[in-house]
Amino acid sequence: MNSLLLAWDAVVAHPLFLIGLTLGVYQLGLTLYERTRMAVLHPLIVSIVVLIGVLLLLGMDYPTYLAAMAPLSLLLAPATVALAVPLYHNLRRIRQFFWPVTISLLVGGTFATGGTILLAWLLGSDFSMLMTLAPKSLTAPIAMMVAEQLGGVAAMAAAFVMYTAVLGALLGPWLLKVGGVTHPAARGMALGLTAHAVGTALALDEGKEAGAFAALAMSLMGIVTALLLPVCVTLWLLL
Template sequence: MTDSVLEVARSPLALLAITLGGYQLGRWLQHRTGSHALVQPVLVAIVVAGTAISVLGVDYPHYRSATELIAFWLGPATVALAVPLHRQADRLRGFVVPMLVAIVVGAAVSITSAVLLARALGADTALEKTLAPKAATTPVAIAVTDALGGVPALVAVFTISIGIVGAIVGPTVLNLLRIRDRRARGLAVGAVSHGVGASRMLREDETEGAFAGLAMGLSALAISLLVPVLALVLF
């Protein structure tokens, strides 16, 4: 590439277009494959954007700055998940207490099992602290890890990876376990796979998507509160 072409390709507008184009490509592939579980638009977008910035020699801070518009709209998009939940409000009757218990217990198990497994495999304390909040949403996980003394950049990778994997295999695992309750299915995937999982479940069923979005927020809150408490025992 000539210098002028490279300069254009590295511009904020071009990087933004590449990212959005990667996501649209993922949606197109998903439609063409009949919504196959392995074809997640977020994963396709990551591969496309990662390949592009590697080829173009763009460093992450520049890419992050160029795509700030996408990061800004993630907030309103997350809040918008409350819309399907509002439509399913009547399905919360008799489910609130079991749901809250499941979220708290699940968060505690997620934190504890991650730390103990990392320790058993010989990981150092910094990695243990990095893995502890992995099931929260990415911004929460980064903030908690930073306060705990872990590696924020690494927990972002773990969180996004877990979200994608959970969105891919979660519904299949629930089918194998014969879990049919739409609320429980959404709650399970949303608690583990946050935004990516909520998006997947919303395509599967509106009730599942609504409860996945609720689980995402409640799990992030539970993990942010439990990590400092469990840290006194685990570290």
């Protein structure tokens, strides 16, 4: 009996088992989403819920799981760069909407970041928490870097990014429908600005044009915020 338990523990702790588990859970979520098209069953949401439950049942801590996921984590950067493909194919279309894109980026980005900081400040958050929350609308790698640079907590910033993504996946399409937003470019910009990678994935499901504008919004939001947010915070501290 002891030998069986030891063998089971060895299998469960092996990186290949955990990678296979992660991919299997994601495939389950993808299948459910493709059959129902319900935002609540988005693969990311299903994967998070099921994986947390399975890891708790297995008694596995997060650092062990994170270390096993290193090969998959390495693919995050190439996957992000691959978003340039729909951008390239819709470059002419994007040029036609230069000013609407620029205005949407400035207004949406300012509201997403400034509104978050203001609300957190009104609720009594300290400076570290404010800087952790500030980059919540950026994709995780950029958000963690910006938060750490500003004096926030990178790990918590990643958690807030994930929460924002899940909330965007749940409410974004519904809010756009209620608001009567039907243009692919507008829907893509909104999803990319507010829900970054997950919003871009949702936009890509709606069509290539929506996906291209979502990728553009997510990329520009990350670049502009990473450049301007530290400057704004520095000026704020000097006042």
